[in-house]
Amino acid sequence: IAGITQAPTSQILAAGRRMTLRCTQDMRHNAMYWYRQDLGLGLRLIHYSNTAGTTGKGEVPDGYSVSRANTDDFPLTLASAVPSQTSVYFCASSDRTSGGFDEQFFGPGTRLTVL
């Protein structure tokens, strides 16, 4: 693995189903993020984690949950998918240092369609 990987690449899901999007990084970054990107809108932060064992809510957290059991993995779960969650989902990570800010590295994205 080099960088950040996401799985699946794309998925079509029936409304009401549960879905987990996977994200793994091998850069030993402490911070990880989940964004959704919709046409005409900027990237919107769903959830983030500044370090393993901690998570926080972003701008649009409703309907999503995350966990950060270790440094490398940051899965995003949709408990009961709805059509408005149709989007492209990007996972990102950064080596976030105290008092500073480092660039975020993005995974290739998961294209999710909820019918």
Next chain:
Amino acid sequence: GQNIDQPTEMTATEGAIVQINCTYQTSGFNGLFWYQQHAGEAPTFLSYNVLDGLEEKGRFSSFLSRSKGYSYLLLKELQMKDSASYLCAAVDSNYQLIWGAGTKLIIKP
């Protein structure tokens, strides 16, 4: 509220120069990023400015004016491969990125 404004779309000619503007309003400010995103791909880092002034990196330069809440990305000697969306993102007081919707740059021969 927090807001990032940048033009939706711009067109330029191969070999020319183009400037993409970004204005921001955030609660606190800890710097501004520019990312490039080709269609169907992930965003990739271009630049980060936290102090006023111009940062030059090859064909790309980024400018910041903190007092005006303004930044621009300058692309010189445009190439066809520069056709992409350019995303502006400001870092707020909580060190979260506030993203603009992106500027789609179309390069014509």
